[in-house]
Amino acid sequence: MIEQTAANLTPYNETASPLGLGSTTQDQGFLLKFYESIVDDLSAAKRHGTPSVDTTYAKSSIPDIFPNKIPNPQETRYSFSVLQEWEGYVVSISTETFTARLTDVTRNCTIEEEEADFPLTDLEDADRLRISPGSIFRWVIGYRRSPGGTKDRSSRIVFRNLPAWTTKEIEKNRHDATEWASQLNVE
Amino acid sequence: MKECFMRIEPENNSVSIVLIGDLNPAIFHPSWFVANNLLSKDDIESAEVEIIFKSIAVFKVGDWLRVQVEPNRFVAETTEPPFVRLHDLVVRTFREALIHTPIFKMGINRRVHFSVGDEESRNKIGKKLAPQEAWGEWASCINGKKDNKHGGMVSLSMRETGLNDRKTGHIQAKVEPSRLIKNEAGIFVEINDHYEISKDDSLAGATPIIDILGEQFDVSLRRSEWIIDQIMALKEKV
Numbered sequence: 001m002i003e004q005t006a007a008n009l010t011p012y013n014e015t016a017s018p019l020g021l022g023s024t025t026q027d028q029g030f031l032l033k034f035y036e037s038i039v040d041d042l043s044a045a046k047r048h049g050t051p052s053v054d055t056t057y058a059k060s061s062i063p064d065i066f067p068n069k070i071p072n073p074q075e076t077r078y079s080f081s082v083l084q085e086w087e088g089y090v091v092s093i094s095t096e097t098f099t100a101r102l103t104d105v106t107r108n109c110t111i112e113e114e115e116a117d118f119p120l121t122d123l124e125d126a127d128r129l130r131i132s133p134g135s136i137f138r139w140v141i142g143y144r145r146s147p148g149g150t151k152d153r154s155s156r157i158v159f160r161n162l163p164a165w166t167t168k169e170i171e172k173n174r175h176d177a178t179e180w181a182s183q184l185n186v187e
Numbered sequence: 188m189k190e191c192f193m194r195i196e197p198e199n200n201s202v203s204i205v206l207i208g209d210l211n212p213a214i215f216h217p218s219w220f221v222a223n224n225l226l227s228k229d230d231i232e233s234a235e236v237e238i239i240f241k242s243i244a245v246f247k248v249g250d251w252l253r254v255q256v257e258p259n260r261f262v263a264e265t266t267e268p269p270f271v272r273l274h275d276l277v278v279r280t281f282r283e284a285l286i287h288t289p290i291f292k293m294g295i296n297r298r299v300h301f302s303v304g305d306e307e308s309r310n311k312i313g314k315k316l317a318p319q320e321a322w323g324e325w326a327s328c329i330n331g332k333k334d335n336k337h338g339g340m341v342s343l344s345m346r347e348t349g350l351n352d353r354k355t356g357h358i359q360a361k362v363e364p365s366r367l368i369k370n371e372a373g374i375f376v377e378i379n380d381h382y383e384i385s386k387d388d389s390l391a392g393a394t395p396i397i398d399i400l401g402e403q404f405d406v407s408l409r410r411s412e413w414i415i416d417q418i419m420a421l422k423e424k425v
Contacts, residue, residue: 015205015207015293016205016296016359016379078250079197080200085268085269105405108409140269145198156269158269160271161276168398
């Protein structure tokens with residue numbers, strides 16, 4: 001593999017992420033598309049003599065609508081590599097800690113196998129206010145690496161904002177529950 | 188799905204969800220997400236709008252979220268695990284607030300940059316993936332004549348089709364030299380897990396694609412990391 005870049009001969013991949021510094025092929029296409037879309041809007045507005053997008057009076061000029069800086073790909077920031085990830089739900093809460101049952105996501109487990117206590121001080125302020133028995137969260141441990149290359153071991157707890165159940169999911173859960181209940185009867 | 192650990196710790200990680208459909212970029216402002224209870228007021232304090240215009244909206248929230256919307260494309264990206272937080276946001280956005288938005292294609296993308304230790308190992312991996320002999324008489328010229336620079340593989344893509352878990356779509360892997368990792372020792376791999384539904388199905392709004400996202404997100408990331416691990420394994424074979 002080499003250091004230089006080359007022209008893009010591969011077909012445009014619609015749902016691939018367009019924001020990568022690492023990509024020697026997609027940056028150019030993305031930026032071109034980005035600026036073309038703005039220029040198209042500008043020239044269309046000029047042709048048809050349409051007023052500013054806003055209904056209030058606003059002085060519009062090209063420098064106003066271009067971003068101050070080109071979108072910054074996320075690769076240049078801190079990165080976090082996961083060593084282990086669990087999904088947990090809160091069983092009980094005391095004044096200083098909370099207890100949770102954990103499922104190992106990294107090992108693709110589906111049954112809770114572990115129980116652990118966590119200090120409430122490990123949580124972000126917003127999460128500390130909304131924690132309640134039954135709350136679901138993800139706990140990751142891994143290495144946090146700075147853009148300069150230094151890394152340290154880190155742990156992070158993030159409470160999930162789960163979407164509401166869909167009819168399809170409720171039906172599936174009812175079906176599963178019925179199936180499990182019938183197995184219990186057999187035993 | 189198989190249990191998977193990537194055998195080399197990536198130095199840079201990201202996950203993005205790309206949706207293709209009919210969108211209105213101008214509404215995608217951090218305040219709209221807060222008004223619809225999709226982001227918290229704490230999130231908006233660290234939000235930074237790059238541009239909100241009728242044909243493009245770009246903003247980021249702290250270090251965990253970057254959103255970019257164009258009339259036919261929605262991209263949400265994160266570099267911060269747990270990546271499931273991105274899934275929760277996108278699913279809630281299109282299941283609760285934008286349920287009638289026609290969406291007909293989706294990509295779940297996993298990107299990593301990792302080091303194989305030195306440039307020599309990377310060159311060997313490049314030649315293993317794309318043998319230069321196949322280029323005939325030109326092969327002897329590819330390396331060039333300068334000591335400090337040489338030619339070789341720039342970008343290689345491989346696609347899997349005919350998958351059982353979707354009517355239309357594919358999994359595509361791309362391997363390139365990493366421009367982020369120093370000493371020419373890095374490799375960049377991107378996996379594009381691509382799903383499509385018919386235009387008729389997309390008349391039901393965002394639901395058909397978002398249901399797929401809900402079911403496939405974790406599975407997709409595990410499979411992508413397994414594919415990436417196959418490339419990482421080449422370090423032990425060259």
